[in-house]
Amino acid sequence: MNNTQANLIRRLLTLYKALPRSPKSPISIVELKESVRSNYSECIDEQSLIKAIRRDLELLPELLISGELTSIEGKGNKPRKYQLSQDAWMEALSAELALVLVMANEYLNQHLPDEIYSKVEGFFRSAELQLQSNTKLKDWNYRFRFVPDGYAQIQKTQHHAEIQKLIYKALLNGNVWLQGKYRKEGTQNITSYLLKPQGVIQYGQKPYLIASKIIANKSILRTFNILHFEELKIIPEKITIDVEAYDLEDLVENREFEYAFFNREKLDVFFVFEEELLDELTSNPIGDFQTIKKIDEGYYELRASCMLTNSRMNWLTEKAEYLQIVAPDCLFEEIQCRITKAGEKYQIFNEFNS
Secondary structure, three states, rough: OOOHHHHHHHHHHHHHHHEOOOOOOOHHHHHHHHHHHHHOOOOOOOOHHHHHHHHHHHOOOOOOOOOOEEEEEEOOOOOOOEEEEEOOOOOOOOHHHHHHHHHHHHHHEEEEHHHHHHHHHHHHHHHHHHHHHHHHHHOHHOOOOOOOOOOOOOOOOHHHHHHHHHHHHHHHOOEEEEHHHHHOOOOOOEEEEEEEEEEEEEOOOOOEEEEEEEEEEEEEEEEEEHHHHEEEEEEEEOOOOOOOOHEEEEEEOOOOEEEOHHHHOOOEEEEEEEEHHHHHHHHHHEEEEEEEEEEEEEEEEEEEEEEHHHHHHHHHHHHHHHHEEEEEEHHHHHHHHHHHHHHHHHHHHHHHOO
């Protein structure tokens, strides 16, 4: 490639980066020229610069792998305006990378705020078009689905969408706080908080905000279910505070986003279970250092060390007909209490209807 060709490619790349992408409003060459002027001769006059940019704009579509450059005729004396389509893309993607982006799109469009997703949707569309070209197969967006956990999909309101949008906006800014009112899960108690946002954990259908709770000039790291904010607004940072350091992997491993029993301490768990649960417990250990030993035909014993989070406690209760807690006593009593309460409620119901 000679210098002339290299300069042309550099100018076209600069134009590609400077042009607005739909749904942003198109711009004229006059508005565009300041962003790309440095790629043209210093001695060029204004009229010649505009003509040179117009010539390069005519060549730009030849470099696009997908999408298009749209030219909109101005009304009256207004100049012509230009914009790229959402799916305009210069780089050729491998089939593997395009497949990853198509799969990512299926997941992310369920969880990202619309305001953010709408700005990147075109890149996913471009990946899908390139994947069609690479494989000669169509409708890749219908070939993958990430199914929500639970018995039904959570119904998110416009209020939830606005809250989530504010949180992502604060994360992208980096130098702001969040002030809001939050209802703790499982209660109707509402508390006011001043928060420094740190990150987001997506747990099933529930998005959790990792944030430093600000108290005076100190902070404590906490997680908040984004769906439980009653009110939220962005405010400027008022003072510089020491933000508690954290490791996202540690937070996930310690299930920081979940309620946990017994002061969040890890306990040595011992229970006997029926063969019905063997595959599930083998492929999905309930805790660390798990061991499973066969003790009789169709029966096994399990020992493990784990924190009794809400999800683990719910699973043990759900599977109570297939297992018997041996230790610790506090876990036995908790499961027994849950089963007894459920039995009493159904007994009352039967007596009421008899």
